[in-house]
Amino acid sequence: MTRKLVVIGAGMASGRALEHLLETAPGAFEITLFNAEPRGNYNRIMLSPVLSGEKSFEEIVTHDDDWYATNNVRCRFGEKVLKVDRDRKVVVGEKGEVPYDTLIFGTGSAPFIIPLPGHDLPGVVAYRDLEDTNAMIDVSATPGAKAVVIGGGLLGLEAAAGLRLRGMDVTVLHIASHLMERQLDAAAGYLLKKDLEKRGINVILEASTEEIVGDGKVERVNLADGTVLDADIVVMAVGIRPAVTLARDSGLDCGRAIKVDAQMRTSDPDVYALGECVEFEGNLFGLVAPLYDQAKVLAATLTGTDAAFVMKELSTKLKVTGCDLFSAGDFAEGDGREDIVYRDPARGIYKRLVIEDDRLIGAVMYGDTGDANWFFGLIKDGTDVSDMRDTLIFGPAYQGGGSADPLSAVAALPLDAEICGCNGVCKGTIVDAIEGGATDLGALRAVTKASASCGTCTGLVEQLLEVSLGDAFEKPAAQPICTCCELSHEDVRRLIKSQELKSQEAVWQELGWKTVNGCHVCRPAVNFYLLADWPLDYHDDPQSRFVNERNHANIQKDGTYSVMPRMWGGMTTPEELIAIAEAAKKYDATVKVTGGQRIDLLGVKKEDLPAIWADLNGAGMVSGHAYTKGLRTVKTCVGSDWCRFGTQDSTGLGIQLEKRLWGSWTPHKVKLGVSGCPRNCAEATCKDVGIICVDSGYQVGVAGAAGMDVKETERLVDVTSEEAAIEWTVAFVQLYRENAKYLDRPYKWVAKVGLEWVKDVLSDEAERKALVERFDVSQSVYQTDPWAERADPEAARMFQPLADLSLKAAE
Amino acid sequence: MSWIDIGALADVPVRGARLVRTAKGCVAVFRTDEATVFATADACPHKGGPLSEGIVHGQKVTCPLHNRVFDLNTGRAQGGDSEQVATYRLRVEEGRILLDTTALSRRTAA
Numbered sequence: 001m002t003r004k005l006v007v008i009g010a011g012m013a014s015g016r017a018l019e020h021l022l023e024t025a026p027g028a029f030e031i032t033l034f035n036a037e038p039r040g041n042y043n044r045i046m047l048s049p050v051l052s053g054e055k056s057f058e059e060i061v062t063h064d065d066d067w068y069a070t071n072n073v074r075c076r077f078g079e080k081v082l083k084v085d086r087d088r089k090v091v092v093g094e095k096g097e098v099p100y101d102t103l104i105f106g107t108g109s110a111p112f113i114i115p116l117p118g119h120d121l122p123g124v125v126a127y128r129d130l131e132d133t134n135a136m137i138d139v140s141a142t143p144g145a146k147a148v149v150i151g152g153g154l155l156g157l158e159a160a161a162g163l164r165l166r167g168m169d170v171t172v173l174h175i176a177s178h179l180m181e182r183q184l185d186a187a188a189g190y191l192l193k194k195d196l197e198k199r200g201i202n203v204i205l206e207a208s209t210e211e212i213v214g215d216g217k218v219e220r221v222n223l224a225d226g227t228v229l230d231a232d233i234v235v236m237a238v239g240i241r242p243a244v245t246l247a248r249d250s251g252l253d254c255g256r257a258i259k260v261d262a263q264m265r266t267s268d269p270d271v272y273a274l275g276e277c278v279e280f281e282g283n284l285f286g287l288v289a290p291l292y293d294q295a296k297v298l299a300a301t302l303t304g305t306d307a308a309f310v311m312k313e314l315s316t317k318l319k320v321t322g323c324d325l326f327s328a329g330d331f332a333e334g335d336g337r338e339d340i341v342y343r344d345p346a347r348g349i350y351k352r353l354v355i356e357d358d359r360l361i362g363a364v365m366y367g368d369t370g371d372a373n374w375f376f377g378l379i380k381d382g383t384d385v386s387d388m389r390d391t392l393i394f395g396p397a398y399q400g401g402g403s404a405d406p407l408s409a410v411a412a413l414p415l416d417a418e419i420c421g422c423n424g425v426c427k428g429t430i431v432d433a434i435e436g437g438a439t440d441l442g443a444l445r446a447v448t449k450a451s452a453s454c455g456t457c458t459g460l461v462e463q464l465l466e467v468s469l470g471d472a473f474e475k476p477a478a479q480p481i482c483t484c485c486e487l488s489h490e491d492v493r494r495l496i497k498s499q500e501l502k503s504q505e506a507v508w509q510e511l512g513w514k515t516v517n518g519c520h521v522c523r524p525a526v527n528f529y530l531l532a533d534w535p536l537d538y539h540d541d542p543q544s545r546f547v548n549e550r551n552h553a554n555i556q557k558d559g560t561y562s563v564m565p566r567m568w569g570g571m572t573t574p575e576e577l578i579a580i581a582e583a584a585k586k587y588d589a590t591v592k593v594t595g596g597q598r599i600d601l602l603g604v605k606k607e608d609l610p611a612i613w614a615d616l617n618g619a620g621m622v623s624g625h626a627y628t629k630g631l632r633t634v635k636t637c638v639g640s641d642w643c644r645f646g647t648q649d650s651t652g653l654g655i656q657l658e659k660r661l662w663g664s665w666t667p668h669k670v671k672l673g674v675s676g677c678p679r680n681c682a683e684a685t686c687k688d689v690g691i692i693c694v695d696s697g698y699q700v701g702v703a704g705a706a707g708m709d710v711k712e713t714e715r716l717v718d719v720t721s722e723e724a725a726i727e728w729t730v731a732f733v734q735l736y737r738e739n740a741k742y743l744d745r746p747y748k749w750v751a752k753v754g755l756e757w758v759k760d761v762l763s764d765e766a767e768r769k770a771l772v773e774r775f776d777v778s779q780s781v782y783q784t785d786p787w788a789e790r791a792d793p794e795a796a797r798m799f800q801p802l803a804d805l806s807l808k809a810a811e
Numbered sequence: 812m813s814w815i816d817i818g819a820l821a822d823v824p825v826r827g828a829r830l831v832r833t834a835k836g837c838v839a840v841f842r843t844d845e846a847t848v849f850a851t852a853d854a855c856p857h858k859g860g861p862l863s864e865g866i867v868h869g870q871k872v873t874c875p876l877h878n879r880v881f882d883l884n885t886g887r888a889q890g891g892d893s894e895q896v897a898t899y900r901l902r903v904e905e906g907r908i909l910l911d912t913t914a915l916s917r918r919t920a921a
Contacts, residue, residue, distance in 0.1 A: 177825050181845035332847050333870040335884035517826065520866035520873035520880070543826040547864040547875040555875060559861045802829035802840055803817035805912070 005029040005302075006091045006100040008081050008246070013275030013291040014106030015041035015062055020299030022071050028303065031073045032098045034091070037129055038078035040068060045288055047133050051162030057130060084250035086268055102302065105247055105258055105266070105273035109240040109286075114150070118212030124234045127159045132235075139233040140166035147171070148221045148231040150209055152179040154318060156237035157196065161323070163235075164201050171229055172196070173207035173221070178505065183316045183327040186517060187343075187350050188366040190505030194348070195323050242277045242284060255279045262308040264298040274298050280309065287314050315376050317369070326372040329362035329379045330354065333516060337361070342393045345510040351393055358386040371395035410463040419464065420450040420457045430461060434468045441465070458491075482521035484513050489525065489741035496529050502537045504530065504544070518544075525742035528629065528665060532737045535778035540665075548627035551799070552786040553609055556602065563589070563601040563612055565621035566662065569636045569654035569674075570597035579619030587612050596633035596671065598624055610796035613787035622785040625662065629743075631733075632671045634658040635683065639676030639693065646676035648693035653722055654682075657729060663783035664775070667740040667749070670733060685713050688746040689729050698725040702732055702758070703750040711747050714755050716762070731768040734775040735761060813916070814902070814909040821906065823848065828863040828872070835915050838899060839863035840908065841883055843870050848901045848908055849883035856894035 005021075007014050010033055021029065033040070041063040049055035068075050082092045090097045111126030113119055123139070125132045136159070139145050145168050149160045152174025164170045172179075178189030179196075193203050208224035212234055221229045242257035253259045253267035257279035264272045274294040276285055285291060293309060300307035315328035331354050333339065342351040349367035353360055353375070360378045365371075374396045378385060391398040415428035425448050438447045444461060445451055451458045466473045480486050487495070492511060501507050507526050508518065518526065527544035542550045553561035565580065580599055584591050587608050589601035604612055613623070626632060634657050637643065639650030654674040661672075673684030674691045684690030686706035690713045692699045697720035701713030716732065719725050732746075735758065740749035750758060762768050790796060823829045823842040830853060831838040837853035839862045849870065853863050860876030870883045880889040886898040900911035 176845050178845075186844070332844070335882060516869050519868045519871075520878065523866060523868060543824055543867065546866070547861075551864070555861075555864065557858070557876070559859070798822075798824075798829075801832045801837075802822060802908075804832040805815060805817070805910075806832045806834045 002028060002030045003101040004032075004099055005102045005104070006032045006034070006098055007104045007106055008034045008084075008091065009106035009108055009275070009277075010035035010037070010039075010041045010063075010077070011106050011108045011275055012041070012044055012062075012288060013108075013295050014104060016292050016295035017104065017106070017274060017298045018063075018071075018073070020296055021302060024299060024305075025303045026071075029102075031071075032076060032091075032100075033068070033073050034076045034079060034081050034093060036078070036080050037131075039130070040064070040075060040077060042130070044129075047127075047130070048158035048162055050130075051133050051136055051159065052165040053137075053162075054165075081246060084246065084271075086250055086271070089270070101270065103271045104298070105252075105271065105277055106275050107243040107246060107273075107277045109242045109276040111236065112239040112241050113236055114209070114238055116209060116211055118214065118218070119236070121212055121214045121218050122216070123214065123218030123232065124212060124236060127155050127235055127237045128240075136163060136233060136235065137166065140168045142232065143167075144169065145232040146230050147233045147235065148173060148229050149235045149237060150221075151235075151237035151239070152176070152203065152205075153182070153237065153239070154180065154316065156235070157192075157318060159235045159237055160196070160201050161199070163233075164199055169202075170200075171202040171204060173204050173209055173223070175207060177206055179203065179205075180316075180318070180325075180327075183364075184325070184366075185331060185352065185364055186505050187341075187352070187509050188325065188327070188364050190503065190509055191348055191350055191366045192318075192323065192325060194506075240276065240286060242279070244277055247273065247277070255282075257284055262297070262310070263301045264294055264309060265301070272298055272301070281311070283311060287316065289314060313376070313380050315372070317372075324365075324367055324369045326363070326365045326369040326376075328372075328376050329360070331362035331364050339516065340389075340393050341514060341516075343509055343512050345512065350509060353393055355385065355389070358384050358389075360385050360392075407463055407467055410460065411467045419460050420448075425450040427464065430464050431468055434465060439465070439469060439472070481525060482519055484515040484518050484522050485511060487511055492526065493529050493533075493739070493741075496533055502530065502534045504541065528667065528742050531665060531782070532778070535781045540782075549629070551606065551609065552613075552623055552627065552790065553604070554627045558603075560603045560605055561609060562626070563604050563609070563616070564594070564598055564624040564626040565616050566624040566658070567598050568658050569634055569651050571651065571655065572599075576619055576621060579616060579621070583612050583615045586615070594626075596626075597635055598626070598633060600626070607800050610790050610799050614791045617785070617788050617791060622662075623787045625786075628665065629668050630663065630665050630670065631658070631661040632669050634661075634672040634674065635687070636674045637676045637681035639674075643676055645679060646693070647695050648676060648698070648722075650674045650676035650682065650691075650693050653691065653693070653698075653725065656722065657726060660726060660730060660779075661733060663785075664733070664737070664779060665782060666733065666737050667742050668745045670736075670746065672729070686710065687713065689713075689732060691725055691729070696720065698722070700725055700728050700732075703747040703755065705745060705747045707745070709747070714750070716755075716759065727768060727772055728762060730775050731762050731771040732758070734771040737775070737778075738771075812900075813912045815912050816907050817910045818908055819906055820846075820848070820903055820908055823908070826867045828865070828867060830861075830863045831910065833912070833915050837861075837863075838910070838915070839872075840901065840910070841867055841872060843867060843883065846903060848903060850899040850901050850910060851881065851883060851886055852897040854896075855879055855881075856888075856896055862896065 043060045043062050046060040050057055079093045079095055084091050090099045111128045125135050147163045147168045147170045149156045149172045152172050160170045160172045178186045179192050210222045210224045213220045218231050218234050221231050244254050244257050247258045248254045258273040258277055260266055260273050260278045260280055264274050266273050275291050297307040297309045313329050318325045337354055337356045340353040351365045354362035359382050363375045385392055413427050417427045419427055429448050430450055433447045438444045451461045481489050523544035527541050530538040531540050547555050553563055584601050587604050590603050592600040594600050634654040636651045636654035640646035670688045672689045673682040673687040675682040675684040676693050686704040690701045690704055699718050700716045702716045704713035705711040717728055736746050817831050828839050828841045838850050839853040841849045853861050855874040857879050860874040862872050864875045865872040871880050873880050881896055886896040888894040899914050902909050
């Protein structure tokens with residue numbers, strides 16, 4: 001006897017289920033198929049090639065009219081199901097009722113639309129069905145049309161790539177700090193972003209969309225930071241929601257989606273569900289592989305065979321031609337988990353394997369995914385990989401064979417093989433130079449220029465030295481930045497400049513970091529190098545800063561903070577003193593006069609910081625940066641204003657210098673002193689920059705210290721005007737910012753590079769002025785009062801605890 | 812288990828941390844990447860440094876006072892330091908962070 005089967009929804013899951021059913025039990029069912037879209041089954045995941053023009057819609061149809069006709073499937077396409085009456089066992093469509101013995105929900109999911117202002121304007125589309133795809137294709141026909149894609153996940157990026165291939169100007173807005181954050185780690189996300197940008201797709205991360213604007217149709221998208229993007233179409237691809245309204249209204253047990261058991265049965269034994277509309281053991285489904293498994297189980301169940309659905313590992317690939325990306329399993333770090341990371345900066349390749357208990361549990365790869373299926377198999381099968389661990393990352397081709405020796409590879413290179421791409425130096429030239437006596441890297445660089453520019457070939461050049469010299473070669477023991485990386489601080493600085501690396505992810509990837517995102521030693525250093533070199537492109541990262549710089553106050557041993565307002569050149573007023581005193585009383589602070597001519601308020605609680613700053617701001621004071629690797633104080637004496645020996649206005653010069661230099665970030669703290677005469681009451685001769693005023697002008701000294709080491713300044717220059725003294729000081733500070741190793745005070749840095757070199761550079765007037773100009777560009781971004789910035793309620797909220805459960809009972 | 816909603820995932824910066832006050836002392840809530848969170852007692856066993864103010868790297872945190880490094884999964888200090896800090900269970904649901912307060916109350920009984 002034939003059973004009446006009604007299927008609601010002609011998606012990929014239900015389509016596959018019908019195929020299985022008709023194969024194993026042809027004629028057993030009288031099938032009616034409802035679909036809200038006016039067409040039957042097609043391969044929805046191939047909409048991306050349709051959008052990009054690489055395929056036509058006809059090519060992705062899986063079941064055409066003939067198929068339905070041959071298999072006697074009654075199609076009710078374009079007709080919505082109004083309700084399901086389970087008591088009478090009928091499905092009520094817009095054009096009448098259909099009775100069922102067995103019912104299948106394949107209602108899938110609906111795109112999630114963020115209810116931003118303007119989300120309902122014509123021209124805002126989701127990326128879900130052929131209608132959306134066609135709407136995008138239509139808009140792209142207009143020359144110069146602009147698209148904004150909200151969402152940097154799989155779907156959003158496929159939409160963006162498709163629109164770009166159709167010649168549109170495309171911007172992707174993504175709320176997280178890297179693309180596809182659910183599937184990729186930050187390093188792979190960086191490579192993906194770089195690839196997309198190479199294709200001309202603009203990517204804005206951490207984008208907060210405020211509203212979509214337009215008169216009658218979409219015209220613009222406004223971001224919270226004030227950015228305005230013109231748009232002829234806005235694609236929202238931020239996620240999907242299971243379509244469960246119909247099921248819920250018919251009284252089926254639903255959680256986030258329709259609850260099913262391992263046989264895909266709902267709470268009603270005659271009703272089944274599969275695909276994106278189901279919830280199984282708390283899981284929802286968005287990828288196609290488990291949907292096909294569900295289809296198999298459902299068909300088996302309906303034909304009386306035992307089958308059960310089980311959750312499996314999933315993998316992801318991005319269907320953007322030329323973007324090779326693969327992600328599978330669990331790639332988070334964890335206890336007992338070990339990472340094997342392989343980076344090839346020049347080829348844009350990144351592979352990361354996560355191993356736990358000698359088994360591969362996760363893999364992310366970018367740029368070369370040829371072995372992805374093999375790795376995925378190891379994950380799914382839980383294979384013991386301990387025997388092949390050392391060559392695992394090189395893929396199946398290397399299993400069972402010996403590991404390659406890099407030296408023999410270099411030895412085998414022909415003499416005309418190019419080693420240094422920047423300078424066009426081939427192996428023969430280098431070997432000749434070595435035989436001619438250039439037996440270390442420095443000499444080779446000087447003689448041949450090999451590895452002297454971007455430095456990526458340094459390893460190869462060293463191997464050539466090793467091959468040519470054998471045991472006579474001693475690898476230079478440059479102190480690496482930390483254990484995350486083999487490069488020295490100086491190399492990292494040089495490579496950031498020469499390779500124009502402008503983000504932390506770029507540094508980790510291109511310079512071969514061995515950890516996922518650095519450590520507490522290298523991150524603050526890299527953060528500083530990036531902002532010093534690219535003040536306009538790079539954004540300071542608070543999470544790579546030591547607590548004092550993140551909270552803009554000095555942490556003390558009991559976890560309280562100290563607060564210190566600026567006193568320009570050590571000057572203050574009765575009004576400021578009253579405000580400081582009142583703040584000290586209000587926040588119960590201890591008052592201390594510091595060695596840098598300022599007043600320190602000690603013992604302030606973290607959550608009180610924004611409030612005490614607001615009070616001090618209100619009296620006209622700004623942060624004294626007593627906590628930064630930046631300008632601290634400019635100590636002065638009273639100079640010619642009051643002192644009978646004072647030769648120049650040392651207080652005024654100190655104030656001018658402090659106003660010019662405050663707020664700048666430097667490799668370490670910087671302190672200045674200006675004394676009005678050689679009696680040196682401001683102790684200027686043990687500062688990073690110390691100026692002694694004399695009758696004939698100003699003696700500028702640098703590289704003094706009065707900390708761990710005590711050291712007198714060395715004379716940099718004598719000048720006759722305040723302007724010249726300021727210009728030399730600013731240029732010196734900028735030279736230090738651009739060249740020194742992070743956490744080297746100026747005296748240490750000058751000892752390394754030599755005062756003569758510093759003098760030579762700064763004596764060149766053009767170079768001196770250029771340094772000053774670069775300093776001022778940086779100040780245009782960074783000279784802001786951090787106290788005032790954190791006075792707004794949203795910023796201040798971050799200083800409060802996330803939650804306070806102390807008043808609740810702890811049980 | 813006793814899960815309490817302590818706030819939105821978005822309120823904890825990526826590679827950062829926030830503090831939760833409880834009757835039994837402060838808990839530091841860390842977010843190591845877009846979706847992964849951890850919780851430990853806030854005080855470093857060495858000299859009580861607030862771990863919620865440390866630099867978060869990989870799934871580790873460095874105490875801001877004297878650079879002890881702790882694995883957020885186990886609470887164990889790295890290298891030769893034998894200290895251990897208490898860890899607590901968290902989960903993220905619909906963008907909210909839920910803290911299992913069972914261990915916190917068990918500490919009361921101990």
